[in-house]
Amino acid sequence: MTSAPDNAPATPAAERRFKHYWEDFQVGSVREFGQMPVSREAVLDFARQFDPQPFHLDDTAAEASLFGQLSASGWHTCAMTMRMMCDDYLLDAASLGSPGIDQLRWLKPVCPGDILSVRLTVLEARPMNSRPGVGLVRSRWEVLNQHRAPVLTMEGWGMFRRRPDAAPGARIPG
């Protein structure tokens, strides 16, 4: 999957057919995806823009820090996780955004040269009482490095359109 090009013709969400609707998230399913290399340049770029603490910008300061070496901003790891989610399933899903995240934990430093992937577990799903045609999905994401060590975990709700009667759905493989 590729990201949406800037000049993509706009199709109103209400008309577009998606591959995945709320019904396609199966509670208990576990899915692994993504292979995101973490480059030194990307770590520095993000830190310069958003989190210019010395341990995200400077090798010597990083060596003297609790992290021991140059590491990505925790918010950069969140952003890279979001990109893996988009590329794997969100851009094909009738996604309506998220109200929030709980228990976000940065467990280990993410360093240049790491390769990240995601393990997604669907924890809970229910129709949204206040919005007919919309359902909520609660998920847990674990982000792993190339040694299969968890570097980030979080849980959160996503809002998805329910499947229109006529639309075929595609269960997200778990």
Next chain:
Amino acid sequence: MTSAPDNAPATPAAERRFKHYWEDFQVGSVREFGQMPVSREAVLDFARQFDPQPFHLDDTAAEASLFGQLSASGWHTCAMTMRMMCDDYLLDAASLGSPGIDQLRWLKPVCPGDILSVRLTVLEARPMNSRPGVGLVRSRWEVLNQHRAPVLTMEGWGMFRRRPDAAPGARIPG
């Protein structure tokens, strides 16, 4: 305050004197800071890199979405909040990073033209049992737009060095 230049001479964190140490976070204090304009180009840049969902990239798709207009990725709002925290106090503080965040809520869309600020409340502070010389601070951040409407709230722990005996501290004004 400006961000650290790429070629800043590295000073080991153990030797450097900071303005703010763990002792300078006063439980109950409330502080407002930041004035971050949200540009359309920044919203699009972040979305292209990390969150290319149509409602973050395309006006027409955004109008048909729950957001009603082009809005920033929620992770972009987190990143902008981090930048305001760095510029206001973190780059002057003996900050050692954060283990995580709880109850992150995206309450309202953040749109091009918005101007964000932060209200920080110090909720709790305690020495870190497992690391002598380090203390934990639990904070609540509310991000407001130019209409003083909260767009994001979150709580989290930060780790800070405790003040060395000889170092004068500067209480963070609340």
